[in-house]
Structures are given as structure tokens and as C-alpha cells.
Amino acid sequence: GDVAAYARPEGEKMTLLTTLPGEEGLILVEESGSFAGHPLLADGRPGPLILGAEGEAGLPEGDPLAEAHGYRLFLGQSVTLGENITGVLAVYYRDRRTFTREDLETLTILSRTLAIEEERLAREQGLKDFIDVASHELRHPITLIKGYALSLKERFGELSGERVAEILGAIDEGADRITRLVESLLDISRIERGQLELEPREVDLLPLLRRAVGEMSAVGRKAVLRLRGQVGTCFLDPDRFLEVLHILLDNAHKFSPPGGVVEMEVRERGGDYLISVRDRGIGVPEEYRELIFDRFYQVEKPRYHSKPGMGMGLYIAREIVERQGGRIWYEPRKGGGSVFRFTIPR
Structure with missing residues (x-):
């Protein structure tokens, strides 16, 4: 009889989930190009794709289902998540037939249903990755605080005043790091519930920019501020504006080479101020440049997590x-590195 299949690419290979019984319910295709629906994946087309019908091309040689069972007709539809195709929903037929409008609409509805399930799975995996990273991020300062506290408890009388002050400073730094992580989690929660509060007012922009750069320099991180033209006042929430600057400056420093200088520039552009933060780090591969602003997204895989952070800052x-009327984006820096830019209305 006829069979339905869902093809999911896995690199050069492909997994076929089918309605066939037994071991044929899950088929690993070594060469994804042999699958009849591969043109939908290769060309990024939504479909439908019909093969084997009168006046249409036939099924390709090597298609695992057509070859094993003699299917002569293929109907396929892409399953999309955002702008990405995650797979192809297909139906194979032994006998040729004419597809009605209802057939095509049914396949479209089923492909959208699969897309909803793919989105759920992606969110579930994203949450698992976040938990892995969050555990790593929290474990480090907690281990540091516990270790130093134990040293003070067991060897306080043996330690010099200078060493005690150094240990207390490290404990304070670890506590600050935990506080920042918790505050970021609270911000995420407020954003998701639509409760992130802003208190905009007329403020002088230049002191805020200088303060952000000064706070970077105060902790031993090299940063410079470059002004292009006059900088006046804006109607914004100064605390939240500083939070954005801290996120971008900290991110730039994190991915800069040792001793690298982070640059922040502000200039007028139309009715906005354009603020740019530049570094000479490793940059962001093109395929990740839109994703980096998603919640919990990190270019680095969780299992190889080596840079501090939980993928919340850019989100x-x-x-x-955006809630203050601006927009933010990424650009590669000429000569290597990254440029993060954002606008705020004047």
C-alpha cells in the first residue's frame, strides 16, 4: 500500500521516519541526495513537489523506499521552522493518480503540524542546553566562594592581612557574578511575561557613555569612547541603557584577544543616535548572526562551553x-572582529 514518510537531514545523511512496520519504520539514508524530496531541501522550496505524475519527472534512482517497494509516485512538502527547512513530509504511491486541491491542502496542514512539533523540540533542546550552561556558570563562583571561605575558616590565623583582603575580594567578586546571573534570569522572566518595566526620562547621553567605558576600565578592561559629532539628550531609561552598554562591552571583552581594546563610538544618524561597540575577537559565522539575539542562544555548543555567560545578554x-524605539544588529568588522550596533531615537 501507500506509505508516508518524514525526512530529517542529519548533515550529509538523512533519517526517514515512515509508516512501514518493523525496522523499516526508521531508515538511515547515507546519501541524502538519493531521497526523492531532496530538491526541496537543496533549493529551499516550500513545495509541493510531485514526481512520477504524467508530465512530471520520475523518482530518482536510489530512493530507498521507491527502490525497495516499487513506488512510482511521490508527493512532498517542506516542513519549515522560521526561515529554515527542517525536513520534508512525503507520501509515496504505487499507482499513479491525480492530486486534488484538497490533497495538497491536507499535506500543507500536516506539514505545519510537524513544524509546531519541531519548534517544541527545538525549545526543549534549547532549555536543556541552557540548564547545562547555567549549571556550569553557577558552579564556578559557588566553588570559588566555598573554597576561599574554607581557607579563611581553617587558616585565618596563618594568613597575612594582605592575603585575607585578597581572598575577601575574590569572594565579593564571586558573589557579584552570582547576583548578575540571577538578575539576568529575572529580566528574562519579566520579558517573557511582558513585565519588563522601563522608566524613560530626558537624560544627557554623554555621561552615561563615559560611565560605561569608565566602569570597564576600572576592572582592568581596555575600552575607549569615540565621539562623532555632538551628543545631546535622549528620552530613555538610563539604567536600562547602561545595562545594554554593559552587555555589549562585556561581550566584546569576553571574545577579544588578551590585551585587546574595545571601542565604543556614538554618532548622529538621521533622527537617531547610532552607537557601535567594536572588538578584534573571533567574530560570528554568517549562519549564526541572526540567531545570537535569540534567548539562551550561544554559538559555542554547551558541551564545549568555555566562555562565561548563559546566552541571555544579547536577548x-x-x-x-526595541522597547525604547531602537534596533540592534551585528556586523563583521573589516580586518577581523565584531561590531554590534544599536540605535536610539534622539
Whole structure:
């Protein structure tokens, strides 16, 4: 009889989930190009794709289902998540037939249903990745605080005043890091519930920019501020604006080479101020440049997590900027590195 299948690419290979019984319910295709629906994946077309009908091309040689069972007719539809095709929903037929409008609409509805399930799975995986990273991020300062506290408890009388002060400073730094993580989590929660509060007012922009750069320099991180033209006042929430600057400056420093200088520039552009933060770090591959502003997204895989952070900063920055009437984006820097830019209305 006829069979339905859902094809999911896995690199050069492909997994076929089918309605066939037994072991044929799950088929691993070594060469994804042999699958009849591969043109939908290769060309990024939504479909439908019909093969084997009168006046249409036939099924390709090597298609695992057509080859094993003699199917002569193929109907396929892409399953899309955002702008990405995650798979192809297909039906194979032994006998040729004419597809009605209802057939095509039914396939479209089923493909959308699969897309909803794919989105749920992606969110579930994203949450699992976040939990892995969050555990790593929290474990480090907690271990540091516990270790130093134990040293003070067991060897306080042996330690010099200078060493005690150094240990207390490290404990304070670890506590600050935990506080920042918790505050970021609270911001995420407020954003998701639509309760992120802004208190905009007329403020002088230049002191805020200088303060953000000064706070970077105060902790030993090299940063410079470049002004292009006059900088006046804006109607914004100064605390949230500083939060965006801290996120971008900290992010730039995190991915800069040792001793690298982070640059922040502000200039007028139309009815906005354009603020740019530049570094000479490793940059962001093209395929990730839109994703980096998603919640919990990190270019680095969780299992290889080596840079501090939980993938929340750029998401929070985007929400704050957009809620104040601006926009934020990424650009590669000529000569290597990254440029994060955002606008705020004047």
C-alpha cells in the first residue's frame, strides 16, 4: 500500500521516519541526495513537489523506499521552522493518480503540524542546553566562594592581612557574578511575561557613555569612547541603557584577544543616535548572526562551553533597545572582529 514518510537531514545523511512496520519504520539514508524530496531541501522550496505524475519527472534512482517497494509516485512538502527547512513530509504511491486541491491542502496542514512539533523540540533542546550552561556558570563562583571561605575558616590565623583582603575580594567578586546571573534570569522572566518595566526620562547621553567605558576600565578592561559629532539628550531609561552598554562591552571583552581594546563610538544618524561597540575577537559565522539575539542562544555548543555567560545578554539587550524605539544588529568588522550596533531615537 501507500506509505508516508518524514525526512530529517542529519548533515550529509538523512533519517526517514515512515509508516512501514518493523525496522523499516526508521531508515538511515547515507546519501541524502538519493531521497526523492531532496530538491526541496537543496533549493529551499516550500513545495509541493510531485514526481512520477504524467508530465512530471520520475523518482530518482536510489530512493530507498521507491527502490525497495516499487513506488512510482511521490508527493512532498517542506516542513519549515522560521526561515529554515527542517525536513520534508512525503507520501509515496504505487499507482499513479491525480492530486486534488484538497490533497495538497491536507499535506500543507500536516506539514505545519510537524513544524509546531519541531519548534517544541527545538525549545526543549534549547532549555536543556541552557540548564547545562547555567549549571556550569553557577558552579564556578559557588566553588570559588566555598573554597576561599574554607581557607579563611581553617587558616585565618596563618594568613597575612594582605592575603585575607585578597581572598575577601575574590569572594565579593564571586558573589557579584552570582547576583548578575540571577538578575539576568529575572529580566528574562519579566520579558517573557511582558513585565519588563522601563522608566524613560530626558537624560544627557554623554555621561552615561563615559560611565560605561569608565566602569570597564576600572576592572582592568581596555575600552575607549569615540565621539562623532555632538551628543545631546535622549528620552530613555538610563539604567536600562547602561545595562545594554554593559552587555555589549562585556561581550566584546569576553571574545577579544588578551590585551585587546574595545571601542565604543556614538554618532548622529538621521533622527537617531547610532552607537557601535567594536572588538578584534573571533567574530560570528554568517549562519549564526541572526540567531545570537535569540534567548539562551550561544554559538559555542554547551558541551564545549568555555566562555562565561548563559546566552541571555544579547536577548535582553535587544528587548531593551526595541522597547525604547531602537534596533540592534551585528556586523563583521573589516580586518577581523565584531561590531554590534544599536540605535536610539534622539
